[in-house]
Amino acid sequence: MGVTNFAALQPQNKVYWSKKTWEAARDQMFVNKFLGDGDTAIIQHITELTQTEKGTQVIITLVADLIGDGVSGDNWREGNEEEMEAYFQEIQVDLISHQVRNKGKLAEQRSVVSFRNQAKNRLSNWLAQRVDELAILTLSGIGYTYNTDGSLRSGSAFPSLSFAADVSAPSPKRYLTWDGSNLIAGSNAGITSAMVPKYKMIVDLMAYAKTHHIRPVVSGGKEYFLVLLQPGTLAAMKMDPLWQNALSNAAVKGDQNPWFTGATITVDGAVIQESNKVFTTLNAPAGSKWGAGGLINGTRTLLLGAQALGFADIEQAGDSWNEKTFNYGAQTGISVDRFIGFLKPKFYSIYDKSTEDFGVIAIDHFLPNAGQ
DSSP: OOOOOTTSOOHHHHHHHHHHHHHHHHHHOGGGGGEESSTTSSEEEEOSOEEETTEEEOEEEEEOOOOOOOOOTTOOOTTOOOOOOEEEEEOOOEEEEEEEEOSSOOOSHHHHHHHHHHHHHHHHHHHHHHHHHHHHHHHHTOOTTBOTTSOBOSSOSGGGSTTGGGOOOOOGGGEEEEOSSSEEEOOSTTOOTTOOOOHHHHHHHHHHHHHTTOOOEEETTEEEEEEEEOHHHHHHHHTSHHHHHHHHHHSOOGGGSHHHHOOOEEETTEEEEEOTTSOBOTTSOTTSSBSGGGOBOEEEEEEEOTTSEEEEEEOOSSOSEEEEEETTTTEEEEEEEEEEEEEOOEEEETTTTEEEESSEEEEEEEOSSSOO
């Protein structure tokens, strides 16, 4: 029996709803503020496929510094060129999707439209939250079996994503621990509650990044690194007299000072950004946290330079917004999906003489103000 359904979407309408959902998700994403198209961005946003010898792939390209000394005077130049070392790394892409279904019969078209709006809002928020979580876990070198609060994911499809196997622990020269006074080689096994973050941690971290030639982001002719940290970490540093002195003397005076406004703080070339999405062990079970006996709450602060992360976001040819009716039209369901992929790039550092993470340094330390 044929029926007429004026509420059904045409193909162009599906594209519209799909684009609006992703636009809303992008607006909500914490990592959106760090996205950029080129190799100068902290998170390189790749939206196009590249044709390679192996076929069509999503590629991120890293170019190492030159190491030769060139030629002097009028000495012969031809044949003495230095080949630029480029590292091409493929970002695996997979499809993430989620669905919602209403509970009762839709009596008129208006209710259909209302349900679509509600679905767009909820699904865009889901996309934003999951993209943020996957980005932070990838940067931190934490597997997708975990949430960013240290708890285990239950019944999650994320550990089976094609790019989940590419998540790697911080490389040796990009992994540090703050012991309360100094940055030392990375390990969270010996973390204690005495290892409270201080302003000196930021100062030493900036020096370490520059010494190990992490490529900064350049804005207005100045070089910057982004430091992502937990609110509890920033709260502890605000109690440090050296931090208070640096901020009050270096920042704008008056009620526009970041101390009073709560805005992002820039100090010593470090753009300090707090977020509760930064990895912690807050909800990890006792015995699985850090320190002796796995009982200490810790967090993994991140310093990010250029091309710290590759984010593949590929527009798919088919519909990514799909609707379906159930129970003779009494219920309607909506599914949204997106092709994405993440990769923390690695390269052979000519300065460290080892293969390292290209643009991120992980720093483990005690998490103050965590109610422990």
